[in-house]
Amino acid sequence: MPPHPSSRVQQAREKLAGRLREIRRDAGISGRELAVRCGWSESKSSRIENARTPPSDADIRAWCRACAADDQTPDLIAANRQSDEAHVEWRRLQRTGLRRLQESTGDLYRRTTTFRVYVSDVIPGFVQTAGYASALLSSIADFRGTPDDVRAAVAARMRRNEVLSEGGRRFSFVLEESVLRYRLCSAATMAAQLGHLLGVMDLRNVAVGIVPFAEQRAVWPMPTFTIFDDRRVHADTLDAASTLIEPSQVELYTRAFERLSRQAARGAAARALIADAVASLG
Template identity: 85%
Template sequence: MSQHPSSRVQKAREALADRLREIRKDAGISGRELAVRCGWSESKSSRIGNARTPPSDADIRAWCRACTAEDQAPDLIAANRQSAGAHVEWKRLQRAGLRRLQESTGDLYRQTKTFRVYVSDVIPGFLQTAGYASALLTSIAEFRGTPDDVSEAVAARIRRNEVLSKGRRRFSFVLEESVLRYRMCSAETMAAQLGHLLGVLDLQNVAVGIVPLSDERDMWPMPTFTIFDDKRVHADTLDAASTLTQPSQIELYARAFERLSQQAVRGAAARALIADAVASLG
């Protein structure tokens, strides 16, 4: 099989093949012996080991079993499944406008029971008012040069956010205090947004923690990410949206969220930080 037309996907396949070869070498067996243990032709193990043929889930399990490394199979299978869609450029996602992007996550949001959200840049989408979302999405559309469907995108986001109050879902948010200070909109719109955030603190299924700017910390600020149950992570960068499904990746982000959460203040202390941000608007 020829290389995948996407260099990003091909690199992911090559990384997986490298890991499989390392497992074989650590087991001290040759490619021929691996093929015998798996019941394959020697050419099949060579094609998989050299990233010419993407392995199936069963192939990965057989490879790991032959190398007495069954514990590594779940991560490798997840890596194999996500290789084609783990990193998707925003340009591609937003090509048809922002409304479709808001609607594309609707099923995932409805299926998830526990959300863990860390933000270091803007108010979480779940908690945005229409005014704040409009200002933010307008900025994104202008920067990326996407079709101007901001009004429709805002309406779609507000509809999507109904999961906050429908069903038995739990939400845990950790915000950097800087999020309260970044002015993505007019003072009036920002005041309304912060007022809405104060109201969210009263919801029984929502926990909000804020990491104070002035406190000493042992976990650095990092790019925004969302953990959906214990099944996947969405981590965003300027150029791409990453979907991570490997158990080790999810565990890493869950550990980071826990550390950040421990540094956050809640209740009256969180309210005081929000009130101070409102007061700073003048």
């Protein structure tokens, strides 16, 4: 099979092939012996190891079983299933504007019952007001040079965020205190946003924690990420959006969220931090 036309997909295939090759070598067996144990031709082992043939889930199970590495099967299958959307540049996602990007996650939001969100830069999208979202998305559109559809994108975000009040879903937010202080909009808009955040904290299905500036940290501030039902993580950087589904990746982010959550102020202490941020607006 020729290389995939997408360089990202081909790179993912090559990475998976390399992991399978290392598993075989760690087991101390040859490609021929692996083929005998798996019940297929030696040429198939070679094609898989050299990223010329993508393995099926059954191939990966057989490979790991032959190498006594069954514990690695879930991660490898997850990596094999990840599409070229696993790591996508923002300029590609946003090239037709911001509205479609807001709408693209609607199905995922509706399928998810437990959301865990850590933010170190902006108010979480789930709890943004229209005014704050408009200022933020306008800044993004200007920086990225995307088509100006901010008004439609804000409306789409507000519709998407209706999942916050739908029954059966739980949300846990951990914010750095800096998020309350960054001035991405006017003082009046920011005051309204912080007031809305206080209101959200009254919802029974929502938990909000804020890591104070003064807290002696056991875990450093991290880039923003969201965990969906212990199955999927969205982690963002300046240039790209990454979707992570390997169990070990999800576990890593879950562990990070739990440690950050333990350092967060809650209840009256969290409300006091928000009130101080409102007062600082003058």
